[in-house]
Amino acid sequence: xxxxxxxxxxxxxxxxxxxxxxxxxxxxxxxxxxxxxxxxxxxxxxxxxxxxxxxxxxxxxxxxxxxxxxxxxxxxxxxxxxxxxxxxxxxxxxxxxxxxxxxxxxxxxxxxxxxxxxxxxxxxxxxxxxxxxxxxxxxxxxxxxxxxxxxxxxxxxxxxxxxxxxxxxxxxxxxxxxxxxxxxxxxxxxxxxxxxxxxxxxxxxxxxxxxxxxxxxxxxxxxxxxxxxxxx
Amino acid sequence: xxxxxxxxxxxxxxxxxxxxxxxxxxxxxxxxxxxxxxxxxxxxxxxxxxxxxxxxxxxxxxxxxxxxxxxxxxxxxxxxxxxxxxxxxxxxxxxxxxxxxxxxxxxxxxxxxxxxxxxxxxxxxxxxxxxxxxxxxxxxxxxxxxxxxxxxxxxxxxxxxxxxxxxxxxxxxxxxxxxxxxxxxxxxxxxxxxxxxxxxxxxxxxxxxxxxxxxxxxxxxxxxxxxxxxxxxxxxxxxxxxx
Numbered sequence: 001x002x003x004x005x006x007x008x009x010x011x012x013x014x015x016x017x018x019x020x021x022x023x024x025x026x027x028x029x030x031x032x033x034x035x036x037x038x039x040x041x042x043x044x045x046x047x048x049x050x051x052x053x054x055x056x057x058x059x060x061x062x063x064x065x066x067x068x069x070x071x072x073x074x075x076x077x078x079x080x081x082x083x084x085x086x087x088x089x090x091x092x093x094x095x096x097x098x099x100x101x102x103x104x105x106x107x108x109x110x111x112x113x114x115x116x117x118x119x120x121x122x123x124x125x126x127x128x129x130x131x132x133x134x135x136x137x138x139x140x141x142x143x144x145x146x147x148x149x150x151x152x153x154x155x156x157x158x159x160x161x162x163x164x165x166x167x168x169x170x171x172x173x174x175x176x177x178x179x180x181x182x183x184x185x186x187x188x189x190x191x192x193x194x195x196x197x198x199x200x201x202x203x204x205x206x207x208x209x210x211x212x213x214x215x216x217x218x219x220x221x222x223x224x225x226x227x228x229x230x231x232x
Numbered sequence: 233x234x235x236x237x238x239x240x241x242x243x244x245x246x247x248x249x250x251x252x253x254x255x256x257x258x259x260x261x262x263x264x265x266x267x268x269x270x271x272x273x274x275x276x277x278x279x280x281x282x283x284x285x286x287x288x289x290x291x292x293x294x295x296x297x298x299x300x301x302x303x304x305x306x307x308x309x310x311x312x313x314x315x316x317x318x319x320x321x322x323x324x325x326x327x328x329x330x331x332x333x334x335x336x337x338x339x340x341x342x343x344x345x346x347x348x349x350x351x352x353x354x355x356x357x358x359x360x361x362x363x364x365x366x367x368x369x370x371x372x373x374x375x376x377x378x379x380x381x382x383x384x385x386x387x388x389x390x391x392x393x394x395x396x397x398x399x400x401x402x403x404x405x406x407x408x409x410x411x412x413x414x415x416x417x418x419x420x421x422x423x424x425x426x427x428x429x430x431x432x433x434x435x436x437x438x439x440x441x442x443x444x445x446x447x448x449x450x451x452x453x454x455x456x457x458x459x460x461x462x463x464x465x466x467x468x469x470x471x472x473x474x475x
Contacts, residue, residue, distance in 0.1 A: 158392055162385050166375050175371050176389060179364040180396050183403040190407055203406070211399070222392050225308075229384040 014099030018107030019114075025084075026115045032080065033115045036073040037123055043069035044127045055132055062131030063141065063192035069127075070120050070145055071152065071185050075174055077116040078156040081108065082164040082227070091164070095231055102220035105227060109157040109220070117149030133196065140195040140205075147208040148188040154212075154219035155180050161226035184211060235314045237455045238464040244448045251445035258438030266431035273428075279343045284432060286336035288439035289329045290355070293362060294397075296326025296443070300369070301394040304387030314451075316383035317458060319390065320373065321450035325443065327366035334359055354401075354408040361400050365393045379458060 026033050047065045051057060085091040085108075094104050124145055125138050133141065159177040166172060191204025266284035273280040300322040307315035337356055338348050350356060369386055376382035459465050 155392075158388070162372060162389060163375070172371055172375050175364075176368040179361050179368055179400075180392065182361055183396070183399045186403050186407050190410055194410070207403070207406075218395070222388055226385060226388050229381060229388065232381065 009099070011100065011103055014097065015103050015107040015110070018094070018104050019111040022108055022111030023114060026111070032077070033119060036077040036116055037119055039076055040069050040073040040120055040123065041127060043072060044130070048130075058130075059132045059196070062128065062133050063196060064189045065131065066124060066127060066141065067145075067148075067185055067189035067192070070124070070149065071178075071181055073120060074116055074149060074152045074156060075177060077112070078153075078160050078177070079170050079173055081112050081157060081160040083160075086164045086231075091227070091231065095227065101224035101227065105157060105161070105223040106220040109153050109223070112157070113150060113153040117146075117153050120149060121145045133192075137192065137196045140201060141192045143205060144188040144191050144208055147205070147212045148184050150212045151184050151208070151215045152181055154215040154223075155184075157223045158219055158226055161223045161230060164227070164230050184208070187211070235312050237314060237317075237459050237462075238468075240314055241452055241455050244452045248445050248448045248452075251441045251448065255438050255441030255443075255445055258434045258441060262431045262435035262438055266428075266435065270428045270431055271425055276344065279340065280428075282336050282340045284435045286333060286340060287432060288436045289336060290333040290359065291436060292439055292443050293326055293330035293333050293359065295440075296322050296329060297362065297365070297390075297394065297397065299447075300326060301387075301390040304383075304390040307383060308387045308391075313383075313458070314455070316387065317451050317454040318447070319387060320383070321447055321454045323366060323370050323373070323386075325446055325450065327363065327370065329443070330359060330363045330366060334363060352408050354404045357408070358397075358401050358404045361404070362397065365397070369393070 044065060047061065048058060051061070082091060085094070095101065097104065121142050124142060128138050128141055156173075156177050159173050159180075162176065163173045187204050187208050191201045191208065194201040194204065262284060266281055270281070272278055300319045303315040303318040303322070306312055307319065334356070337359065341350055341353075341356070342348055345353075369389055372389055373382050373386045376385055456465060
């Protein structure tokens with residue numbers, strides 16, 4: 001009796017196991033992590049080329065461009081969140097596991113954020129400086145991206161779970177997730193703009209934090225439900 | 233049980249005219265009173281008369297989303313097939329009313345704001361995002377071949393969307409307050425003249441009845457299509473008085 005109790009793993013062990021596995025996979029295939037980052041940098045390069053290099057304009061549009069680019073880069077990496085697991089059958093293993101599925105889904109989302117959201121946050125200051133963002137605003141921008149990408153990864157995991165195994169997945173995923181992600185984009189980009197204009201920006205930070213906490217507590221359940229539906 | 237498809241199919245046929253007739257009468261009164269009897273607005277002239285289409289459409293665009301999400305939730309929780317049929321039938325109607333609200337809002341905006349589209353107006357922007365939510369919902373339904381799976385997946389999406397609609401509303405409001413535009417239309421503006429108000433109420437009620445009737449008809453068709461391989465449908469079609 002005692003033995004079976006000690007063999008029964010706790011809830012967090014499932015979370016760590018899925019997260020660690022996905023991180024290991026990402027480590028073995030660094031392209032999957034780097035490609036969205038290059039994409040992010042390239043989208044940020046497109047705007048000055050298209051609208052002109054005038055300093056005023058760049059300073060004005062910088063927060064918005066960085067945020068749109070971050071949103072698109074996150075979308076790009078979301079498609080593969082459950083896809084490889086679906087193809088090689090390990091998703092079925094997660095579904096039949098005795099561990100609660102929302103926790104396992106959260107583990108996968110955590111790994112996704114660590115390999116897509118967090119690198120974006122770390123790279124963003126480089127691009128922000130090319131957009132002549134004042135140095136005092138850069139930490140605010142990083143904070144908004146940090147909180148925002150958490151929400152985006154979690155929201156995106158719902159969309160990825162709903163579309164896993166569908167042929168027209170990629171375009172459909174964008175269609176599902178973009179309207180849901182609009183409040184995050186709006187809060188994030190405008191908070192940075194406010195900070196750049198020496199305005200009060202804390203409302204936006206609180207709202208982004210609230211959004212991140214709400215999605216952290218609700219999204220895993222929706223993702224788990226969606227995974228069960230997609231795989232029945 | 234009302235939830236049994238054959239029973240619903242019969243009942244809906246009985247009820248549909250009960251929605252359609254008052255709907256048509258109310259809309260006929262509303263159109264006549266709104267276009268000919270209601271006094272001109274002292275500020276907007278005759279241009280304000282578009283509210284008689286715009287306000288009911290905007291209200292139904294949100295109402296239809298709520299119906300879609302609630303019946304999706306009912307379908308998920310109690311595994312009621314009929315509820316999923318209602319959700320499937322409500323989505324295109326809701327999208328159509330959202331589109332109508334956007335178009336009429338844009339036409340109204342032309343004389344009021346001097347532009348067809350005003351990003352600074354929070355309601356137009358929220359409505360546009362709502363239209364995208366409908367598109368996503370219908371695209372997801374269309375992409376999944378298995379009806380039962382499509383029902384459940386789209387119900388999850390609708391429920392996630394309903395939480396989001398509220399957040400969209402408040403965040404867009406906050407956003408437009410930052411970029412204060414030339415929004416002429418303020419919430420709770422001057423009290424409306426009864427001559428203007430009654431036709432509007434008639435139109436809102438009439439549109440709701442019309443929506444109810446259209447929804448019932450669409451759900452009937454949806455039920456018929458979904459149950460096309462069952463015995464009651466075959467028997468009904470083969471029977472001499474089958475309709």
